[in-house]
Amino acid sequence: NAGVTQTPKFRILKIGQSMTLQCTQDMNHNYMYWYRQDPGMGLKLIYYSVGAGITDKGEVPNGYNVSRSTTEDFPLRLELAAPSQTSVYFCASSLDRGLQNYGYTFGSGTRLTVV
Amino acid sequence: AQKVTQAQTEISVVEKEDVTLDCVYETRDTTYYLFWYKQPPSGELVFLIRRNSFDEQNEISGRYSWNFQKSTSSFNFTITASQVVDSAVYFCALSEKEGGSEKLVFGKGTKLTVNP
Numbered sequence: 431n432a433g434v435t436q437t438p439k440f441r442i443l444k445i446g447q448s449m450t451l452q453c454t455q456d457m458n459h460n461y462m463y464w465y466r467q468d469p470g471m472g473l474k475l476i477y478y479s480v481g482a483g484i485t486d487k488g489e490v491p492n493g494y495n496v497s498r499s500t501t502e503d504f505p506l507r508l509e510l511a512a513p514s515q516t517s518v519y520f521c522a523s524s525l526d527r528g529l530q531n532y533g534y535t536f537g538s539g540t541r542l543t544v545v
Numbered sequence: 546a547q548k549v550t551q552a553q554t555e556i557s558v559v560e561k562e563d564v565t566l567d568c569v570y571e572t573r574d575t576t577y578y579l580f581w582y583k584q585p586p587s588g589e590l591v592f593l594i595r596r597n598s599f600d601e602q603n604e605i606s607g608r609y610s611w612n613f614q615k616s617t618s619s620f621n622f623t624i625t626a627s628q629v630v631d632s633a634v635y636f637c638a639l640s641e642k643e644g645g646s647e648k649l650v651f652g653k654g655t656k657l658t659v660n661p
Contacts, residue, residue: 463649526647538588
């Protein structure tokens with residue numbers, strides 16, 4: 431049982447380049463999330479998805495796009511990378527069944543530097 | 546709106562001291578969950594505890610204990626007899642339903658340094 435897998439672990443991008451951060455979970459979780467963590471700050475929600483085909487913006491969505499074509503995968507797309515997107519990105523998933531929250535599982539993170 | 550405040554940005558203690566990390570939250574929901582995560586220097590997020598809003602019992606797990614008080618909207622975390630390996634950033638987080646979707650909101654974290 432791999433949990434939440436993020437690739438790549440590290441990446442350096444040039445300004446204006448594009449890339450996709452991959453996130454896959456094998457727990458059949460319906461909810462998936464993308465967070466970014468800047469130095470000295472907590473994690474901020476970029477986008478989330480409550481199920482395949484459904485996505486919604488979080489607190490800091492500008493400059494990013496997501497898709498959720500399957501339950502397992504939730505890729506995060508950066509178009510026209512900017513230095514402000516230098517951060518550590520975490521993908522997470524959770525199983526939501528009504529009021530019961532079964533907790534969140536996080537990936538190991540992707541450290542992205544835009545130069 | 547929801548908000549999690551960890552007023553202590555950094556704490557430094559000497560090994561074997563007890564230390565309490567504060568967490569205050571704001572929510573309008575009656576059903577919510579509170580979490581603590583540990584982020585060691587290696588960077589991964591380690592789940593420590595989940596508490597739902599209907600369970601105000603304090604919890605102890607080894608050297609860790611948590612004090613949940615709805616009256617003051619606080620969910621504080623105490624490490625007893627701290628060790629160097631406890632050095633990490635600790636995040637408090639709140640999960641609640643908003644617009645029908647469950648979301649997790651983090652505080653800014655408290656960096657704990659335990660010196661030998």
